[in-house]
Amino acid sequence: MSAGPGRRALVTGASRGIGQAVAVALAAAGHTVAGSARTVAATAEDGVIGVPCDMDDLSAVAALPARAAEALGGPVEILVHCAGITRPARVTDIALDDWDAVMRVNVTSALRLAQGCVPAMVDAGWGRVVTIGSLYSRMGGRFAGAYAASKHALLGLTRVLALELATKGVTANVVVPGWTDTEMVRAEARSVARANGYGEDEALRRFLRGQPLGRMVTPAEVAALVTFLCGDPAASITGQAINVDGGSLQS
Structure with a gap:
C-alpha cells in the first residue's frame, strides 16, 4: 500500500529536544502529528496536537494510543518513541527506584505503546515504528548503568518487533544519536x-x-533521519539501528 504525506503520527517526549524536533519535522513533512509529554504546549505553534501523558504512568501510557487516535481522527500510523530519562550513578550506587523508573519510561512504555498502536498498523498494511536509542544502545558509559541497560533493551525490543512485522508492511527501526x-x-x-x-x-x-x-549533533539532524524512516522510500529498511553520531561509532 502506498503511503504519502498525511499519515497520522504519535511522537512521545515531544515537549523538548529530539522529540520536539521530530514532531515539528513530521508536521512540516505533511503528517498530522500528536505530540505527547507531560506538557507539550511548546510545539502547538508548529502544528502539533498536544496530547499530554506521563510516560512514568503505565496506565496513562496504555490509554495514549486511543487518546491520540481520537485527536488525530484515526489510528496511529507512525509511532516515534523519543521519551527517555536518565539517572546517572555508579552501578554500585544505583537506587532500585531509579532503575525501575528508567526502565519504565525508556522501555516498558515503548512496549505498551507498540501493543496499543501496532495492531491497527497491521490491519491497514502500513506502519512505521521508530525508537530513539543512544550511543549507549551499543556501548557502556560510566555513571550510565540504568540508562545504557534500558537503551540496549529498547534496541533488542525494536529488532524483534521488526522481525515479527516484516511481512506486514510495518517497519521498526532505532535511530542512535551521538x-x-x-x-x-x-x-x-x-x-x-x-x-x-x-x-x-x-x-x-x-x-x-x-x-x-x-x-x-543537533536535534534537527536526528529528526531528519526519523522523518525519512517514516516515509515510503524507507519501506525496505527495518530492524536497523542507524547512527547519527558524528562518526563516533563506525558500525
Whole structure:
C-alpha cells in the first residue's frame, strides 16, 4: 500500500529536544502529528496536537494510543518513541527506584505503546515504528548503568518487533544519536561534572572526545533521519539501528 504525506503520527517526549524536533519535522513533512509529554504546549505553534501523558504512568501510557487516535481522527500510523530519562550513578550506587523508573519510561512504555498502536498498523498494511536509542544502545558509559541497560533493551525490543512485522508492511527501526545538544545531555554533563569535581564545559568536552565531528549533533539532524524512516522510500529498511553520531561509532 502506498503511503504519502498525511499519515497520522504519535511522537512521545515531544515537549523538548529530539522529540520536539521530530514532531515539528513530521508536521512540516505533511503528517498530522500528536505530540505527547507531560506538557507539550511548546510545539502547538508548529502544528502539533498536544496530547499530554506521563510516560512514568503505565496506565496513562496504555490509554495514549486511543487518546491520540481520537485527536488525530484515526489510528496511529507512525509511532516515534523519543521519551527517555536518565539517572546517572555508579552501578554500585544505583537506587532500585531509579532503575525501575528508567526502565519504565525508556522501555516498558515503548512496549505498551507498540501493543496499543501496532495492531491497527497491521490491519491497514502500513506502519512505521521508530525508537530513539543512544550511543549507549551499543556501548557502556560510566555513571550510565540504568540508562545504557534500558537503551540496549529498547534496541533488542525494536529488532524483534521488526522481525515479527516484516511481512506486514510495518517497519521498526532505532535511530542512535551521538552526543546531541539537548537539556538531557547537558544535565548529564552537570551530574558527571559534580561527581568528578570539574565544570560542565569540561564534562561536555570529554563527552565529545569520541565524536570526530567535533561538535554536538543537533536535534534537527536526528529528526531528519526519523522523518525519512517514516516515509515510503524507507519501506525496505527495518530492524536497523542507524547512527547519527558524528562518526563516533563506525558500525
